[in-house]
Amino acid sequence: AGTLFVVATPIGNLQDMSPRALQVLKDVKLIAAEDTRHSARLMQHFGIGTPMTACHDHNERDKGGRLVERLLAGDDIALISDAGTPLISDPGYHLVRQAREAGVKVSPVPGACALIAALSGAGMPSDRFAFEGFLPAKAHGRRQRLQALAAEDRTWMVYEAPHRLLECLQDMQQELGGERRVLLARELTKTFETLHSAPLAELVAWVASDSDQQRGECVLVVEGAPAPEGDAVGDDALRVLDLLLAELP
């Protein structure tokens, strides 16, 4: 059987395309792309003539079956999305799952990923972290999700559309408090790349006062909630635990 290569493409700067990714895209029989017209520009830039087929959210389940048949027949296929790593807030999950269930070898060709790039430049604890994808687009759903995340003690990231950035930050200030530190990573790897971190109250004012900050693609990196205060509670709990342990046979 062939191999399904899951290939990351740049998130802005074309020089982030790795030599191995280019080689794989040249060598495979077929490229399954989220948007073939969008990716045609990338292929043209790098002189890659491999045939492409569309594989996106709306056709992925059906298309997946046909692609797996070709893989089983021996063809190597590469999966790409419009930008960055496939499956990360991008299509690909169904195809990869179907391929694995059919026993097809799946081989990731890693590269750019906006959330990892943002985290690597944030200077926030990165030993444990969480990725929340896109928050709900509507205010009510977004606030509910933010409430559920308010006590998260790991650093966490979300993707956000530029036209919702300001209201998202305002909701964050409401639900997480004005002192919570957030990093705005905008236009990563591009000419106007900006990484700016501040407590939410300041960040909201900064973004509101400068409409340039409301343009382009962005990632928000949110510092985890501070540990709950008061060792007294912990000590109490430990004393109770000691008493309970003493009762065990």
Ligand code: SAM
């Ligand atoms: N698969 C991609 C990845 O690996 O990062 C993410 C795809 S998702 C549909 C697009 C979102 O990723 C954008 O709305 C933005 O939040 C984030 N993003 C992509 N490129 C970015 C960049 N150059 N700078 C900042 N954020 C970016």
